[in-house]
Amino acid sequence: MxxxxxxxxxxxxxxxxxxxxxxxxxxxxxxxxxxxxxxxxxxxxxxxxxxNNSKPVKLLFNALALLGVTAVWVIFRNSYAQQSLLLGATATYVGIRYGLFNLFNSFTEHxxxxxxxxxxxxxxxxxxxxxxxxxxxxxxxxxxxxxxxxxxxxxxxxxxxxxxxxxxxxxxxxxxxxxxxxxxxxxxxxxxxxxxxxxxxxxxxxxxxxxxxxxxxxxxxxxxxxxxxxx
Ligand SMILES: [Zn+2]
Known part of the structure; x- marks a missing residue:
């Protein structure tokens, strides 16, 4: 390889x-x-x-997580207070970067x-x-x-x-x-x-x-x- x-x-x-x-x-x-x-x-x-744990997949899920955070910020910035927004953005980042990443890893084989x-x-x-x-x-x-x-x-x-x-x-x-x-x-x-x-x-x-x-x-x-x- x-x-x-x-x-x-x-x-x-x-x-x-x-x-x-x-x-x-x-x-x-x-x-x-x-x-x-x-x-x-x-x-x-x-x-x-x-x-699992290859550099491209980590980069990809980091990029997806940041994209998710941006989306949450843009969509909800006028509807929620800053603290709630920050909490939502953090949860989105962790959810995608770790939750979705682990789910993807468990379904795919190298x-x-x-x-x-x-x-x-x-x-x-x-x-x-x-x-x-x-x-x-x-x-x-x-x-x-x-x-x-x-x-x-x-x-x-x-x-x-x-x-x-x-x-x-x-x-x-x-x-x-x-x-x-x-x-x-x-x-x-x-x-x-x-x-x-x-x-x-x-x-x-x-x-x-x-x-x-x-x-x-x-x-x-x-x-x-x-x-x-x-x-
Ligand atoms: Zn290869």
Missing amino acids: ANFKAHVSIAAAVSSVAALVAVDARLIDGADAPWLIFLGTIGGMLPDIDA RGVFHSLLAAVFFACLMTCISFYFLQWDILHAWLNGLFVAIGFVVHLLLDELYSVDLSNTRMKKSFGTALKLFSYRNIPASALMTVCTIALYWLAPPPTPLLKVWQAAHWDQYLSQAKLCQ
Whole structure:
């Protein structure tokens, strides 16, 4: 298993290359690149959210807890006294950071359904929906956000699988085949549930037509000829 630092840096590097290629092929604007690289890097941390006490899962639940606290503050600030608000905000933080976190841990196993290609599609659709409905991005950019999360995600799975080959002894470690898989073969109900959620999210998401159109119109030929000239 590759460590956290390796995952973050390699996801960032691959996302940077993907963003540069996309800019070069005029698929995206140069100004979009830093945000998409950031999303690719986040995608590179996501598959390990099912590892109890891993850094990404703690970061995720801290972020969710802070989001909850902000929501409580914004919604109730005019209806309650400051002390009650403070108490409510603290309870929300503890409830999400520790209560929800422990519940999530008890339901997930490491390298389970969250460590699969199915989960990559799930998070891509989830990111697209969040971008479109909550962050108010246009359809093209919402799908690009989802796509870059998926790129980082798949890089993580590939890296873990590469690490399961013991290079010095040229033999496979026990973990070979557990990192990069279509879905969790050991936990079919969880995989079925994630499939249903993924289909629902795809159905909810706006049709990816603008992305497909831009993809077809992208100057791949020009990019490829440039790449050949560089060789
Ligand atoms: Zn992993």
